[in-house]
Amino acid sequence: MSAPDRRALVERGDTLSIRKQCVLLGVARSGFYRPPRPANDDDLGLMRRIDELFTAWPFLGSRRLTTLLRAEGHAINRKRVQRLMRRMGIAALGPKPRTTTPAPGHKIYPYLLRNMAIDRPNQVWAADITYVPIGRGFLYLVAVIDWASRAVLSWRLSNTMDVSFCVSALEEALARFGRPEIFNTDQGSQFTSAAFTGTLAAAGVRISMDGRGRWMDNVFIERLWRSLKHEDIYLKGYADGREAKAGIGSWITFYNLRRPHQALGNRPPMTVWRAGITGALDDRVVDMTLVLRTSLDNAGALPTSPQPPQQHALIA
Numbered sequence: 599m600s601a602p603d604r605r606a607l608v609e610r611g612d613t614l615s616i617r618k619q620c621v622l623l624g625v626a627r628s629g630f631y632r633p634p635r636p637a638n639d640d641d642l643g644l645m646r647r648i649d650e651l652f653t654a655w656p657f658l659g660s661r662r663l664t665t666l667l668r669a670e671g672h673a674i675n676r677k678r679v680q681r682l683m684r685r686m687g688i689a690a691l692g693p694k695p696r697t698t699t700p701a702p703g704h705k706i707y708p709y710l711l712r713n714m715a716i717d718r719p720n721q722v723w724a725a726d727i728t729y730v731p732i733g734r735g736f737l738y739l740v741a742v743i744d745w746a747s748r749a750v751l752s753w754r755l756s757n758t759m760d761v762s763f764c765v766s767a768l769e770e771a772l773a774r775f776g777r778p779e780i781f782n783t784d785q786g787s788q789f790t791s792a793a794f795t796g797t798l799a800a801a802g803v804r805i806s807m808d809g810r811g812r813w814m815d816n817v818f819i820e821r822l823w824r825s826l827k828h829e830d831i832y833l834k835g836y837a838d839g840r841e842a843k844a845g846i847g848s849w850i851t852f853y854n855l856r857r858p859h860q861a862l863g864n865r866p867p868m869t870v871w872r873a874g875i876t877g878a879l880d881d882r883v884v885d886m887t888l889v890l891r892t893s894l895d896n897a898g899a900l901p902t903s904p905q906p907p908q909q910h911a912l913i914a
Contacts (some may be wrong), residue, residue: 644672645682646731652688653827656820659690686729687738687759704790710780710806719747719874722806723771723778725764725789726819728827730755730846733837739846740764740788742771743819744778747874748859749867750822750850751775755843764788765797772801776875782806825853 644667651663658666660683664676683689716722722745730737740763741753751771756763781803783789789807798805830849836842858864 641682642734644674645686645736648679648682649686649729649731650832653824657690686736687727688729704787705795706785706790707805707807709808710804711782716745719744719871720776720778721746722780722782723751724782724819725768726784726823727759727764727786727788728823730831730842732839732842737839737842740767741819741822742767743822744871745818747867747871748818748822748862749854749871753850755839755846757839759788761788761791761793765793768794768797777801777803780804780806782808784808
């Protein structure tokens, strides 16, 4: 996680002092009191193009992305590409010493899915965060999916990489679709936080985390991001958070209920989930209107990089 994202985790009024929180998160205290400048239009344009290239070829690192961008006529060096990739929260999918940086002191759980046959709904759920370019900025999107059926169980948009929007998505999925036996994530600080792992532990869910550099450990949600971006986000070019909320919600509804999935025998994901879950939710009836409902937490009509006083504006 980049320094700006870690600074977003610092909160006034916490039981820990601002100074102590900054020390634990490894960020400069001065950065908390002096917010970073908004991204300029040139940065935002490059970030959108980096996201397009990265989504098409997720194995590309900063060196190759720099080469491709230069070939397209962009005057850019590798250090700037690295800085923008850190801000976007992306890293090349491939073996390397470390892909995500958990916050200091957070417990890392072992990976539990190796050689496991995952063949039924609510056996394994997974979550991940991706970057969504919009208008004059960007948002972050988190989703919870059922591994066997590929169904999207909940999702949230946020203009910061804080913990709360991830916990909110998790709580919604647990409330509406029961609970999985195992929940798998990467080692990002949102997922290793006490708030997130504590919610899973309280629900009696076993926690699994990808190994460092093991991008294949969560490959199904990576494929979801690719489909969402190529089939919706890049085609529509959302202007703000409200448009993104409505558009992404419509696409997820289509994906869950109508979009044929080749790996599922050309059945939609939610059809597979419902067929496999019959009787497994204590005889409760799953109301499909719940699947159609969408929500947006901490993601205002303005993107992540507007003028500083508007950075945390919420959509009413």
